[in-house]
Amino acid sequence: xxxxxxxxxxxxxxxxxxxxxxxGDSIVRNLLLHWFPSxxxxxxxxxxxxxxxxxxxxxxxxxxxxTGVVLMFLYVPSVERAYASIKDIEFAVAFGWFLRGLHRIGxxxxxxxxxxxxxxxxxxxxxxxxxxxxxxxxxNWIIGVVLLLSTLLLSFTGYLLPWDQLAFWAITVGTNIALxxxxxxxxxxxxxxxxxxxxxxxxxxxYVLHCVFLPMLVLLxxxxxxxxxxxxxxxxxxxxxxxxxxQEKAPPIKSKTYSLLGIAGTRTVHVxxxxxxxxxxxxxxxxxxxxxxxxxxxxxxxxxxxxxxVVEAPLEEPANPAVTSNPAKAPWYFLWLQELVADxxxxxxxxxxxxxxxxxxxxxxxxxxxxxxxxxxDRSSVRSAGIWFGSDRxxxxxxxxIIVLAILILTIVGTYMRGPYWGLYWPxxxxxxxxxxx
Amino acid sequence: MxxxxxxxxxxxxxxxxxxxxxxxxxSFLDRLGLGTLLTAIAGQTWMMVRALVPNVLYEPSLRFxxxxxxxxxxxxxxxxxxxxxxxxxQKMFYAISGVCTHLGCTVKMIQLNQPQKVxxxxxLTEERWEFHCPCHGSKFYAEGTPYAGPAPTxxxxxxxxxxxxxxxxxxxxxxxxxxxxxxxx
Numbered sequence: 001x002x003x004x005x006x007x008x009x010x011x012x013x014x015x016x017x018x019x020x021x022x023x024g025d026s027i028v029r030n031l032l033l034h035w036f037p038s039x040x041x042x043x044x045x046x047x048x049x050x051x052x053x054x055x056x057x058x059x060x061x062x063x064x065x066x067t068g069v070v071l072m073f074l075y076v077p078s079v080e081r082a083y084a085s086i087k088d089i090e091f092a093v094a095f096g097w098f099l100r101g102l103h104r105i106g107x108x109x110x111x112x113x114x115x116x117x118x119x120x121x122x123x124x125x126x127x128x129x130x131x132x133x134x135x136x137x138x139x140n141w142i143i144g145v146v147l148l149l150s151t152l153l154l155s156f157t158g159y160l161l162p163w164d165q166l167a168f169w170a171i172t173v174g175t176n177i178a179l180x181x182x183x184x185x186x187x188x189x190x191x192x193x194x195x196x197x198x199x200x201x202x203x204x205x206x207y208v209l210h211c212v213f214l215p216m217l218v219l220l221x222x223x224x225x226x227x228x229x230x231x232x233x234x235x236x237x238x239x240x241x242x243x244x245x246x247q248e249k250a251p252p253i254k255s256k257t258y259s260l261l262g263i264a265g266t267r268t269v270h271v272x273x274x275x276x277x278x279x280x281x282x283x284x285x286x287x288x289x290x291x292x293x294x295x296x297x298x299x300x301x302x303x304x305x306x307x308x309x310v311v312e313a314p315l316e317e318p319a320n321p322a323v324t325s326n327p328a329k330a331p332w333y334f335l336w337l338q339e340l341v342a343d344x345x346x347x348x349x350x351x352x353x354x355x356x357x358x359x360x361x362x363x364x365x366x367x368x369x370x371x372x373x374x375x376x377x378d379r380s381s382v383r384s385a386g387i388w389f390g391s392d393r394x395x396x397x398x399x400x401x402i403i404v405l406a407i408l409i410l411t412i413v414g415t416y417m418r419g420p421y422w423g424l425y426w427p428x429x430x431x432x433x434x435x436x437x438x
Numbered sequence: 439m440x441x442x443x444x445x446x447x448x449x450x451x452x453x454x455x456x457x458x459x460x461x462x463x464x465s466f467l468d469r470l471g472l473g474t475l476l477t478a479i480a481g482q483t484w485m486m487v488r489a490l491v492p493n494v495l496y497e498p499s500l501r502f503x504x505x506x507x508x509x510x511x512x513x514x515x516x517x518x519x520x521x522x523x524x525x526x527x528q529k530m531f532y533a534i535s536g537v538c539t540h541l542g543c544t545v546k547m548i549q550l551n552q553p554q555k556v557x558x559x560x561x562l563t564e565e566r567w568e569f570h571c572p573c574h575g576s577k578f579y580a581e582g583t584p585y586a587g588p589a590p591t592x593x594x595x596x597x598x599x600x601x602x603x604x605x606x607x608x609x610x611x612x613x614x615x616x617x618x619x620x621x622x623x
Contacts, residue, residue, distance in 0.1 A: 169543060173573060176542040195495050322518035324543040326572035341541065342574035345588035355574070355588035356541050421546075422575030422587070 015290055023284030033290070035226055037234060039282040040289050044235045049124070049388075052296045053117035057151075059300040060110040061218065067103040068211065074099075075161065077207040079200050082163040083318045090315060101308040107155045109304055111333045114151045118144060118371075122400050125393055127375040128385035129232075130239025132275055137236065137385075138375035140228040143221055145371045150218050152333070157210035159331060163203065168319035169328045171198050171206070177341065180356035198321070233275065236386030242275040243383065326420045335414030336407045337364065342422055367403070500611040507531065507600075507607055507623045514547065514567075522596070522609060523547065530620040533609055534582050535594040536569075543573035545593070558583050569593060581617050595619055 014026035014033060027038040043049060074093055076085040089096035121127055127141035156174065160167040175198070179189040194201025233239065276282065316325065330338045340359030345352065374396075384390025389397055419425040420432065504517060510526045517524060521536040521544050536544050548568045555564050558579055565580035576587030583592045597613040598621040600606070607621075 169573065172543060173541045191491065194490070194492055195497055197497050199497070201492065322516075322521060322544060324546075324572045326546065328543060328573045338574065342588050345540070345590055352590040354540065354590040360541075421570045421572055421577075 014286060017284065017286055020284065023286055026286045030286075033286055035230065036285040036289055037230065038285055039278050040234065040285045041238045041241060041276060041281045042283060043237045043241060043281070045283070045288060045292055049237050049386075050235065051116070051120060052292075053113050053120055055293065055296050056300045057110055057113045057117055058222065059297050060106050060113060060304065061222070063106045063301065063304060064103060064110065065215065067099050067106065068215075070099055071103055072211060077161065077204055079163060079203055079319075082161060082203065083315075086162040086164075086315060090313070097313070098308060101311070101313045102304060103158075104313045105307045105311060106304050107158055108331070108333075109300075109307070110151055111155055114148050115333075118148055119400075119404060122374075123397055124236065124386055124388050125378070125380065125384045125390050126236045126386060128236060128378065128380070128382070130236055130382055130385045131242050132233035132239065135232045136228065137232050140225060140232060141375050142372055143225050143228065145368065147218060147221050147225065149368065150214055150221065154210065154214045154218065155331070155333070157206045157214065160203070160206045161210065162315055163319050164316040165319060165325045165328070166316045166331075168198065168321065169324055170330060171202060173328075173330070173338075173341075175202075177356050177360035180354050181361055182357070238276060238386070239382070240386050241281050245275075245277060327418055327422055329414070329418070332411060332415050335418075336410035339410040339414040339418075340364075501608060503601055503604075503606040503608055505607065506605055510607075516547070520609070524598075524607070524609075529622050531598050531607065531623060532620055533596045533598055534569075535596065537594070538571040538573065538576055538589055539584070539591045539593060540571065540574055540576050540587070540589040543571050545569040545571045545576075545578065556585075583617075592617070 013022060014030040017023040017026050024038045027033050027036055071089065074085060074089050074096065076082060086100070089100050091097070093099075121141065121144065127137050129135040129137050156170070160171050171193075175189045175192050178192060179185045181188060190196065192202070192205065193199075194205050229235070329335065337360065340363055341355045342359070343355065344359035344363065345355035346358055347353075378393070378396065380390060380392045380396075384393045413424075416427040417424055419429075425431060502520075504520075504524065507526075510524055510531070512526055512528070515524045515526070516522070516536065523534045523536055525532050525534065538545050546569065548570050550566055550568065553564045553566050555562055556579055557563075558581065563580075567580050569578040569580075569582065570576070571578075571587065571589065574588050576584055576589035578584050578589065578593055581592075582595065584590070595615050595617055597610040597615045597619065599608040599610060600621070600623060601608050607623075
């Protein structure tokens with residue numbers, strides 16, 4: 001009995017430390033915990049500051065990886081068999097419907113959560129450097145933007161795989177947007193499709209991108225993203241505590257003195273252990289951070305699982321190049337883009353600019369470009385870093401929110417107000433009955 | 439016999455090659471090694487990327503037979519696997535592509551309830567059908583000119599020929615033609 005207790009204690013003590021000393025030690029000794037700081041500020045832990053959206057998206061990525069690997073055992077990436085294998089997963093494989101549903105809902109949630117995470121970081125000025133040395137939060141923001149784009153690409157390459165009507169027309173439209181790019185358009189489309197037509201070559205390419213290339217990229221960028229957070233001294237809200245402390249003229253924080261080093265270097269070396277008074281504002285990461293992490297994991301898994309049971313995962317008819325669904329709609333998170341490419345063909349005199357180029361490449365390109373450089377254009381004070389709606393960032397926050405709102409409005413119009421032939425209908429209007437074929 | 443051991447520091451001494459801005463044999467070999475490695479990596483990366491560009495395509499031919507003219511009824515026939523509308527007006531034939539010029543969806547042919555007079559490029563013509571695209575709402579007149587929605591150019595017209603051997607119609611997707619094209623059989 002005693003031996004069992006000792007083994008149990010050895011296994012879990014890092015997660016349930018019994019003293020401050022053990023709490024600090026656990027961070028160093030545990031492979032999973034070592035990427036956390038040993039102490040974390042209460043402010044960084046609060047739900048109201050970050051809503052834990054970044055953590056939730058990482059958890060969703062975990063769910064997607066696990067369900068995705070199981071699905072890889074069941075799915076066949078061939079144009080003849082892909083559709084049938086998805087149908088098997090849905091109707092013949094034990095709990096296949098749940099796996100596929102959870103993978104699909106996880107992806108939808110991840111797109112939403114990563115987007116909201118980016119919105120949160122912008123509105124709190126979380127990409128701004130604070131007071132600690134060697135911070136480079138703008139770089140981490142750029143990594144985050146690339147992660148957002150990778151998330152979108154992951155979901156795009158994912159919903160192509162069932163090789164149903166949604167898949168086929170999404171590849172058609174997606175690769176034709178690439179074709180509209182000047183100079184490199186044709187080569188890009190050829191490379192994406194592995195030819196000129198949408199066939200086996202295209203499916204296997206998107207399959208490998210979806211299952212290997214993009215997840216590896218996300219994993220690498222995610223690791224870099226987390227590492228940078230540590231190097232930047234945690235979330236930006238912690239910097240405000242340090243600034244407050246300076247104003248309060250609080251007594252200097254206890255520092256460590258390395259006397260031997262001091263002797264060797266002929267002067268005493270003081271290392272500032274932390275910028276904020278840890279006794280007042282911080283708590284050991286294990287168990288405070290780990291417990292909250294478990295709560296967020298529980299909430300995310302619960303939400304995704306419940307939604308999987310409630311929301312049906314549709315499978316459209318098998319891909320048919322001769323008949324485009326009417327209307328042929330992208331998933332909700334791309335409908336603002338579909339709305340844009342439909343509305344932005346510009347005719348000036350004899351010159352016509354295809355909406356595919358304007359709405360599909362130029363406008364999104366400008367938006368992404370602005371996101372990437374924004375931290376370097378933002379000249380607001382350090383007092384606006386890590387603060388919701390910082391007072392000297394109100395103008396940029398309003399412009400940002402207007403852009404977000406415009407994207408949401410276009411998404412809503414695309415989702416609820418577009419009918420056959422992309423015509424405008426009120427949500428309560430019934431669509432006309434149309435013959436299915438030409 | 440007295441052997442002289444090389445001093446352990448000898449290896450660390452710079453070996454001057456004589457002049458040349460302080461370049462030593464060691465630094466030259468360093469650069470040569472690094473350069474070789476980078477060249478090898480760049481070359482092999484190029485090989486891997488190039489392997490993804492197919493040399494042989496197993497795609498359907500762009501010039502193909504579609505059957506003898508008498509197979510086609512008066513009016514329109516839609517060739518599903520080629521996304522192509524073949525029109526027949528007694529002895530005259532022409533082909534219009536069903537691929538929308540905006541983003542490549544297949545347009546649907548809309549039969550109008552009653553003929554409609556429209557002005558296309560300054561010419562008044564009567565049309566009995568139109569083409570509408572389900573993806574982004576582009577609309578085209580009967581001969582393919584866009585009049586609404588995002589499509590930037592008219593639907594493509596392709597050359598029709600008669601095969602010398604068996605008299606079948608041949609569609610040539612490599613040769614777009616203008617909207618006056620008619621093949622008389």
